[in-house]
Amino acid sequence: MPEPTKKTVKEPQKAVSPDPAVAEPKPEEPKETPSAPTESSAADTSGTASDGIAPEGLPESHQPDTRQDLTGLFTERPQSGEVNVGENITFVARVCGESLLKKPTVKWFKGKWMDLASKSGKHLQLKEHYDRNTKVYTFEMHIIAPKANFAGAYRCEVSFRDKFDSCNFDLAVHEARTTDGFDIRTAFRHAGEDSGELDFSALLKKRAVHVSTEPEVDVWEILQKSSPSEYEKIAFQYGITDLRGMLKRLKKMKKEEKKSAAFLRKLDPAYQVEKGRKIKLQIEVDNPDAEVKWLKNGQEIHLTGRYIFESVGNKRFLTINNCTLADDAAYTCMIGEEKTVTELFVKEPPVLIVRNLEDQMVMKGERVEFECEVSEEGAQVKWEKDGVELTRDESFKYRFKKDGCKHVLIINDVTKEDCGHYRVKTSGGQSLAELMVQEKQLEVYQSIADLTVKAKDQAVFKCEVSDENVKGIWYKNGVEVKPDARTHITHIGRIHKLTIDDVKPEDEGDYTFVPEGYAFNLSAKLNLLDPPKIHLDCMGRTAESTILVVAGNKLRLDVPITGDPAPTVVWTKREKVLTDSDGRVHVESTKGHCIFTIEGVERQDEGVYSVIVRNPAGEDTADINVKVVDVPEPPEAPRILSVGEDSCIVQWDPPLFDGGQPVIGYVLERKKRKSYRWMRLNFDPYKETTYEAKRMIEGVAYEMRVYAVNAIGMSRPSAASQPFVPVAPTSEPTGLCVDDISDTTICLKWRAPERIGSAELEGYGVEYCKEGCKVQKNQNIENCILCPDEWIPAFKGLTDRTSVIIRDLPTREKMQFRVRAYNMAGPSPPATLQQAVTIREIMQRPKIWVPRNLRQTLIKKVGETINLVIPFQGKPRPQVTWTKIDEPLDPKQVSIRNSNTDTILFIRRSERKDSGKYDVQVQIENVEDRASVNIQIVDLPGPPQNLKAIDVWGFNVALEWKPPKDNGNCDITGYTIQKADKKTMEWYTVFEQYRRTNCVVSDLIMGNEYVFRVYAMNMVGLSPEPCLSKDSAYIQKTGIVYKPPSYKERDFSEVPKFTHPLMSRSVIAGYSATLSCSVRGIPKPKITWYKNKMDITNEAKYRMFSNQGVLTLEIRKPCPFDGGVYMCKAINSSGEDVVECKLEVQHLFYTMKVNGDQQLFG
Secondary structure (H helix, E strand, C coil), X not given: CCCCCCCCCXXXXXXXXXXXXXXXXXXXXXXXXXXXXXXXXXXXXXXXXXXXXCCCCCCHHHCCCCCCCCCCCEEECCCCEEEECCCCXXXXXXXXXXXXXXXXXXXXXXXXXXXXXXXXXXXXXXXXXXXXXXXXXEEEEEECCCCHHHCEEEEEXXXXXXXXXXXXXEEEEECXXXXXXXXXXXXXXXXXXXXXXXXXXHHCCCCCCCCCCCXXXXXXXXXXXXXXXXXXXXXXXXXXXCHHHHHHHHHHCCCCCCCCCCEEECCXXXXXXXCCCCEEEEEEECCCCCCCEEEECCXXXXXXXXXXXXXXXXXXXXXXXXXXXXXXXXXXXEECCEEEEEEEEEECCCCCEEECCCCEEEECCCCEEEEEEECCCCXXXXXXXXXEECCCCCCCCEEEXXXXXXXXXEECCCCHHHCEEEEEEECCEEEEEEEEEECCCCCEEECXXXXXXXXXXXEEEEEEECCCCCCEEEEECCEECCCCCCEEEEEECCEEEEEECCCCHHHCEEEEEEECCCCCCEEEEEEEEEEEEECHHHHCCCCCCEEXXXXXXXXXXXXXXXXXXXXXXEEEECCEEECCCCCCEEEEEECCEEEEEECCCCHHHCEEEEEEEEECCEEEEEEEEEEEECCCCCCCCCEEEEECCCCEEEECCCCCCCCCCCCCEEEEXXXXXXXXXXXXXXXXXXXXXXXXECCCCCCCCXXXXXXXXXXXXXXXXXXXXXXXXXXXXXXXXXXEEEEEECCCCEEEEEECCCXXXXXXXXXXXXXXEEECEEEEECCCCCCEEEECCCCEECCCCCECCCEEEECCCCCCCEEEEEEEEEECCEECCCEECCCCEECCXXXXXXXXXXXXXXXXXXXXXXXXXXXXXXXXEEECCCEXXXXXXXXXXXXXXXXXXXXXXXXXXXXXXXXXXXXXXXXXXXXXXXXXXXXXXXXXXXXXXXXXXXXXXXXXXXXXXXXXXXXXXXXXXXXXEEEEEEEEEXXXXXXXXXXXXXXXXXXXXXXXXXXXXXXXXXXXXECCCECXXXXXXXXXXXXXXXXXXXXXXXXCCCCCCEXXXXXXXXXXXXXXXXXXXXXXXXXXXXXXXEEEEEECCEECCCCCCEEEEEECCEEEEEECCCCHHHCEEEEEEEEECCEEEEEEEEEEEECCCEEEEECCEEEEEC
């Protein structure tokens, strides 16, 4: 049943919000796009818009504004279209980009809310491109192979900054035409895998959405001619969601507006806005200074976050943000006694059907439920059957149920009369479904079964149903079976048979029995038996053939087989069945082939594999021999036989396993020990197992490794050899000499070899022997060979020092000594003394070496540590003696420590008594040496003595004192003199570092009495205590009296006065602005700023500055609401002054071409 014709509603002068974010077109608007909103003037960016064309017969004052939309962006709008299921369709929209700074934003919608950008994929593609020559943006929406549910209303929106345009279009999707070669199998759905029943619900005819081509109907004219009792029926029939507003506006259309003296432009009769959006109401007043009042349902509206009042010149605006249903009311703007009234209608989004109805097929007497889901809870829906509205009747035939967004139509005890099309309607869409009712159900006593027969045998399909009169049709693979010489169809009572004689391979297939007049079917398969056969000859192989496979590669045995039904395949090796349980083994059977695969073949995979194929007709077996060849095993780690300065000789053993192929050679690599990069030494296989590697760097540690090579490839590398260094021995040590000698010891010292080489020096070895052995020169590494005695090591191991003491030598024996340097290559040539050395101590005269800093008097402070180190010489070890004034030192106060080469005097905490001359004496037998050290311990001095004032005159006092008794064991370097007023006793320094014992203190204050004190100072510091004057000194007054002059007091107060007034100005909205003036006045006046006579001192939007009388008011990012009269008032005790200016906040305007005309935009 076709859908009802869609009617286009034409409203007279329907006002919409000027905000692009608010004025969205409704999804159910007609296909012909209405004219876009029109601004009232070039400077007014918030005027109302016309949404259609007024019907004929309306008053002339209510005719719509037909001016072109200033914000229209489309140069080509997408048009409605029709398409068959499975075909493609493209919708194109074009936008002129000549006046746009960048690409506009385009969105595609289905219905009102579904954004198609997130639905791109298999059936939907969105494309766009830009033509630089014509400066036109082209946007395309491709719908590929649409389905029936793709039909509906679509919308395209384009926006750029504050510009906005939209276009609605429809898509109709028709059922594809059926072809002559109809295959019945495509119409059936199997209810179960083994049940054999067919589901005829797929045969139900789906209804496509048809777009009406009937002429549009003027609903305004219908309402004018209809009685009030029919209004609701007309509104539901033509999809009117705002009936109340239309009736009010219809009533106001008959009234004529009176000329107003206060209003240049009044509010439109009605405005409409969607729920959650914002709207701006605008009027123009005759007097720019007129005060306006806004009312809602007769109640005054106060300024809040949702209601914003704006005043720009003669224009007044009321902006309502986030509109709700509570804002659906009558609004009034009053100026004095005059007023203008409008109606605001808050439109809720249409109710959409989220889940459609589904077709139903039931048996007579059963219960049927049609269920759908809508977009909003509690929405009103309308149920129809074949175009007739359904209601609750007394018999409860139809029941209606609501559960949130779900709506259910329940039909109890369905009959044949209930068959038909059921439709559910909402304000935003509708859904259609079909109900089919069967009289009774046919019972199946015996269903047909699958048959498996051999070739040339007979196949019989048999079934039994409950009704003897029911006829049926047999199908093979969806094609009706016709009787012939081999095919027989019989119907005897309730039994239906299909018999096929002399079965052939082409008789295989799916056989179906369909009872006439019933929505089910019986199905079965006919299969032929064929003995299995393995065809190795097709692979070019025989049972004796061997397959070679390289280890690590994939082994794939693809064996052709035949047999029907498809035989089962079993692979075995040594009577063990191989399955996929092993991760590397994969067994696969396809039509005509059995495939055996081993991933990453290993050596143990070698052997004979057997394949066995079986089916009910028989069995066949074949063997396949597989041999695995591999690269050799790696050799053992190579051995370094010897090394030279830049070479080495390496040797290795052959690998234990050659990989099944003979080894043809070896490849060697070397690398530096701390490197990861191996360098190949030969590129052709080297057949021997001994190799000399050359061209190495001396002193660098190397490692070697070996590869074995056969016909398959190269083995893994062997383990690396032990690190080795190609290096030569160093030269002999130099400068070997005797440093010291005693009766049993000798001290030798030497210098490092001149040539050490690149290898690290490991140490030195020292050896000795008795004189009398013959020394023979030789060219070997050891240059000196002594016979018959051998060299004796002086100590175990090596030493890294260049001096050594050898002990426990025989006294007065002549001995020979030598030193050799060792590195990784071994010992160097030895360094020997020129002649033998007799082991006995040599007498050395004692001598004291006094350090330079101790040759003068050593000065230390009390409490400091004294540590004197006096070096000396002498052999044997001399005796050391310390004295002070020919007296031995007190060991409790002074510590003495002696060694073979020096003596140390140590005092932990020095005292004054430690000062004096210290004598040190070193003596060997009758030979001695002496030295002296002078130590002076200093301390703080004592206070000066006998401080007194010997004379006072004018502003001066003469002081005199005596030096301190204790000078701290050093000279007095000066004195510090201080004075203090006897009233405050605060001390002030008069002289520092003063050397004499008398002074004159000047610049004293008349009438004050002073006391004085003196500190003594030496090199350590000031004395701990001062010397105070016994008497005070009084400075007499002279008797002079000061008479101040008399002055006449003067009044400097001044009334505030603005020296520079505020200047009226016009600013751009969104950019911060400042107002400046200057003022003077004494005392400093208090400044207050006003806007429209309202104090704005505490407003966060404003900042006030005052600098040297210059006053500045900063307005942060002003909007048109911030325009008005600003006043600055200065007040002090002498009076006040006022200055004011007018501030106008304007939008930023620019021009652009719209359909060839230059127009102004804000």
